[in-house]
Amino acid sequence: MSGDGTSAQSGRRSEERAQSSAEQTRSGARPDNMSDTRNGARTGTMNHDAKPLLSARDLAVRFNAPGGRVARAVDGVDIDLAPGEILALAGESGCGKTTLARTLLGLERPSEGTVAFGGSPLRYSTRALKAYRRAVQLVLQDPSGALNPRHTVYDAVAEGLRIHGIHDNERERVADALSRAGLRPPEKFFLTYPHELSGGQRQRVVIAGALVLEPQVIIADEPVASLDASVRGEILALLLRLRDELGLAAIVVTHDLGLAWNIADRIAVMYLGRIVEEGPVDRVLTEPRHPYTQALVSVLPNSPLPEPVVLTGEPPDATAVPGGCRFHPRCQVLAGGLAEQAGVDDECRRSDVALGTDHIACHYARTMSTATT
Amino acid sequence: MTPVLEIDDLRITYRGSRGEVPAVRGISMSLEPGDTLGLAGESGCGKSTVAGAILRLLPRETQVTGRIVLDGDDVLTMSFGKLRAVRWAGASIVFQGAMHSLNPVHRIARQIAEPIVLHEGLSSDAAEKRAVELMAQVGLPAWRASSYPHQLSGGQRQRVMIAMALACSPQLIIADEATTALDVMIQAQVLALIKRLVAERNIALVMISHDLSVLADTCDRLAVMYAGKLVEDGPSHEVFAAARHPYAQALSAAFPTVGDPAERRNPHGLAGDPPDPSNLPTGCSFHPRCPVVRDDCASTSVELRRARDDWRAACLRVEEVA
Numbered sequence: 001m002s003g004d005g006t007s008a009q010s011g012r013r014s015e016e017r018a019q020s021s022a023e024q025t026r027s028g029a030r031p032d033n034m035s036d037t038r039n040g041a042r043t044g045t046m047n048h049d050a051k052p053l054l055s056a057r058d059l060a061v062r063f064n065a066p067g068g069r070v071a072r073a074v075d076g077v078d079i080d081l082a083p084g085e086i087l088a089l090a091g092e093s094g095c096g097k098t099t100l101a102r103t104l105l106g107l108e109r110p111s112e113g114t115v116a117f118g119g120s121p122l123r124y125s126t127r128a129l130k131a132y133r134r135a136v137q138l139v140l141q142d143p144s145g146a147l148n149p150r151h152t153v154y155d156a157v158a159e160g161l162r163i164h165g166i167h168d169n170e171r172e173r174v175a176d177a178l179s180r181a182g183l184r185p186p187e188k189f190f191l192t193y194p195h196e197l198s199g200g201q202r203q204r205v206v207i208a209g210a211l212v213l214e215p216q217v218i219i220a221d222e223p224v225a226s227l228d229a230s231v232r233g234e235i236l237a238l239l240l241r242l243r244d245e246l247g248l249a250a251i252v253v254t255h256d257l258g259l260a261w262n263i264a265d266r267i268a269v270m271y272l273g274r275i276v277e278e279g280p281v282d283r284v285l286t287e288p289r290h291p292y293t294q295a296l297v298s299v300l301p302n303s304p305l306p307e308p309v310v311l312t313g314e315p316p317d318a319t320a321v322p323g324g325c326r327f328h329p330r331c332q333v334l335a336g337g338l339a340e341q342a343g344v345d346d347e348c349r350r351s352d353v354a355l356g357t358d359h360i361a362c363h364y365a366r367t368m369s370t371a372t373t
Numbered sequence: 374m375t376p377v378l379e380i381d382d383l384r385i386t387y388r389g390s391r392g393e394v395p396a397v398r399g400i401s402m403s404l405e406p407g408d409t410l411g412l413a414g415e416s417g418c419g420k421s422t423v424a425g426a427i428l429r430l431l432p433r434e435t436q437v438t439g440r441i442v443l444d445g446d447d448v449l450t451m452s453f454g455k456l457r458a459v460r461w462a463g464a465s466i467v468f469q470g471a472m473h474s475l476n477p478v479h480r481i482a483r484q485i486a487e488p489i490v491l492h493e494g495l496s497s498d499a500a501e502k503r504a505v506e507l508m509a510q511v512g513l514p515a516w517r518a519s520s521y522p523h524q525l526s527g528g529q530r531q532r533v534m535i536a537m538a539l540a541c542s543p544q545l546i547i548a549d550e551a552t553t554a555l556d557v558m559i560q561a562q563v564l565a566l567i568k569r570l571v572a573e574r575n576i577a578l579v580m581i582s583h584d585l586s587v588l589a590d591t592c593d594r595l596a597v598m599y600a601g602k603l604v605e606d607g608p609s610h611e612v613f614a615a616a617r618h619p620y621a622q623a624l625s626a627a628f629p630t631v632g633d634p635a636e637r638r639n640p641h642g643l644a645g646d647p648p649d650p651s652n653l654p655t656g657c658s659f660h661p662r663c664p665v666v667r668d669d670c671a672s673t674s675v676e677l678r679r680a681r682d683d684w685r686a687a688c689l690r691v692e693e694v695a
């Protein structure tokens with residue numbers, strides 16, 4: 001736990017773990033953030049009617065940025081994750097996906113709003129957080145950065161167990177996690193070092209390190225972005241299988257909509273710190289309703305939408321969130337005059353809009369759907 | 374028409390601490406003005422090595438055989454003086470991660486202007502004016518001209534690199550994973566830009582990526598490499614939709630078509646690790662990972678075979694799959 005990782009990410013990860021292990025709790029003590037949430041999710045399908053396992057309300061996370069500016073990285077987010085569900089969190093670079101994920105993990109404290117797990121608000125004492133992080137595990141982006149080059153695969157996977165003071169059956173637990181992650185026979189990998197593995201195998205070790213604690217949720221930040229095309233499908237298939245076999249719920253952070261199509265049940269699309277559209281993958285990616293989602297889907301190769309809408313302008317800046325609808329300076333529906341025809345152009349420019357019961361943060365889409373119903 | 378680029382039986386062996394690495398093992402291709410070729414394959418298969426060879430950018434001790442002819446001139450034997458001219462005006466490369474190679478202490482307009490001053494003899498004022506026009510073409514507003522690289526996002530820096538590649542109106546552009554690190558919308562902007570420029574100026578394009586869907590969308594032809602050789606070469610949409618070589622099939626299945634019910638909750642991968650170029654499998658190099666391997670695959674060396682007039686694949690089963 002000396003934080004001797006090779007990258008900023010592994011450094012950060014070790015730090016978090018070091019901090020949470022500073023105050024060792026005896027295993028078996030009832031952790032504060034834990035409640036009985038395993039409500040029969042091992043069925044292999046999502047369970048929408050079930051109470052959400054993980055949820056956030058009115059979440060905001062602000063950072064101080066140079067020049068006295070404030071970055072509104074997450075800015076009014078409501079989100080629910082059902083047991084056994086795979087949720088994709090999509091959006092372009094800098095829109096706040098990672099910040100939201102870190103906040104859901106308790107690694108970032110919200111400036112406003114709450115995160116709740118199994119219905120109880122998250123508590124931020126070291127002890128409570130430690131227990132929480134056993135149930136909700138992070139799988140990091142870059143598998144080489146997430147592994148310490150001087151630790152064997154066995155040690156990398158056992159690390160979590162040691163931090164959480166779980167000493168019984170260590171060998172079996174590690175072997176089980178490795179083989180669930182598709183590294184078989186597990187014993188063959190025990191004494192291997194990360195540099196002896198391929199990128200895909202390293203990502204499996206990282207996933208095994210999360211699985212060993214038998215979490216109920218994993219949050220994976222771009223789990224295949226640094227992997228080769230041919231390996232990508234294997235890792236995604238693994239995430240699907242874990243959900244089917246263990247009822248493991250997952251939030252997968254990605255800017256890759258193909259990944260969402262491959263594995264997610266539901267998708268939430270973020271723009272400048274806010275979720276602008278949310279719904280079942282089958283609907284959102286074939287009939288997107290928010291102009292931003294429409295643009296994202298339209299530029300996919302072989303897009304299900306006819307005309308590509310390539311948004312121009314600078315990528316959005318979290319320190320300068322536009323007034324009115326935050327997407328309005330780039331919105332093709334506003335620029336093309338459709339919003340004006342529907343009589344909502346003033347609203348677009350003047351009044352902020354959040355996700356409503358219709359799951360779309362857009363004045364125009366809202367008008368259109370009330371017009372047709 | 375005379376080809377802009379002609380490559381004939383190119384073989385490249387690196388010599389370094391790991392001994393001899395045969396990274397490219399006999400590749401041929403030809404591009405005419407306006408032709409767009411996508412070159413795909415997983416990391417380490419030799420794509421960047423081919424790109425580097427075209428402009429003689431490989432380490433000095435590397436062994437290169439075969440022929441590379443750029444606009445009538447033999448690249449492998451040309452003088453350094455000629456080579457310098459060719460590097461900007463004949464062909465230019467936008468490399469993987471090239472955005473990190475911008476000079477941190479110079480304003481970006483000046484960096485774009487530099488080759489214009491050098492190769493076209495324009496005054497620095499005129500060259501900077503041209504730089505600002507090029508910036509506009511890649512979607513960077515004029516006020517960005519005085520920015521330093523650290524003030525730009527990764528995507529913006531990558532667009533600066535594309536502006537630089539265009540600066541001297543080359544006849545061939547090689548884009549090596551030029552958009553891989555960008556996110557969807559910026560990638561779409563950059564790809565639309567490349568497509569437009571190629572069409573407007575009749576430039577030939579070699580675009581390298583491991584994402585077949587991007588290549589199929591941008592290029593007319595698609596070539597797939599495995600272990601230093603071409604294993605498939607044909608019309609891009611058809612190759613992407615119905616590749617003949619099992620490796621190319623796996624690669625195109627890796628990127629799902631959003632909206633295709635067959636790919637919903639059904640990711641496709643390819644088991645096994647990429648081959649080690651200094652220790653290649655016998656026969657067809659793909660045989661240890663091939664889902665449809667036959668008994669004779671490990672013992673028969675397989676060259677590209679004709680699958681159709683404009684389509685070739687290096688697989689013993691080519692005739693069957695058709």
Ligand SMILES: Nc1ncnc2c1ncn2[C@@H]1O[C@H](COP(=O)(O)OP(=O)(O)OP(=O)(O)O)[C@@H](O)[C@H]1O
Pocket residue numbers: 063064065071072073091092093094095096097098099100255317318319
């Ligand atoms: N610690 C921090 N201090 C200041 N600003 C920050 C900090 N962390 C994130 N931000 C800012 O918050 C915004 C959202 O960042 P975040 O990392 O969540 O984006 P992301 O959606 O994960 O992007 P990517 O796809 O590039 O990973 C950005 O504008 C970023 O610069």
Ligand SMILES: Nc1ncnc2c1ncn2[C@@H]1O[C@H](COP(=O)(O)OP(=O)(O)O)[C@@H](O)[C@H]1O
Pocket residue numbers: 387388389394396414415416417418419420421422423432650
């Ligand atoms: N300078 C070098 N010295 C030795 N081997 C190298 C060098 N550059 C690349 N290689 C090796 O050559 C092979 C092909 O590399 P590269 O052309 O970069 O592949 P790609 O661009 O397809 O990912 C790999 O095995 C790589 O490790």
Ligand code: SF4
Pocket residue numbers: 290291292325326327328331332333334339348349353361362363364365
């Ligand atoms: S609210 Fe108006 S500006 Fe915003 S996305 Fe909808 S139509 Fe566009």
Ligand code: SF4
Pocket residue numbers: 618619620657658659660661663664665666667670675687688689690
């Ligand atoms: S030659 Fe044999 S091993 Fe090679 S790709 Fe074809 S079927 Fe597979």
Ligand SMILES: [Mg+2]
Pocket residue numbers: 097098099221
């Ligand atoms: Mg991120």
Ligand SMILES: [Mg+2]
Pocket residue numbers: 417420421469549550
């Ligand atoms: Mg490369």
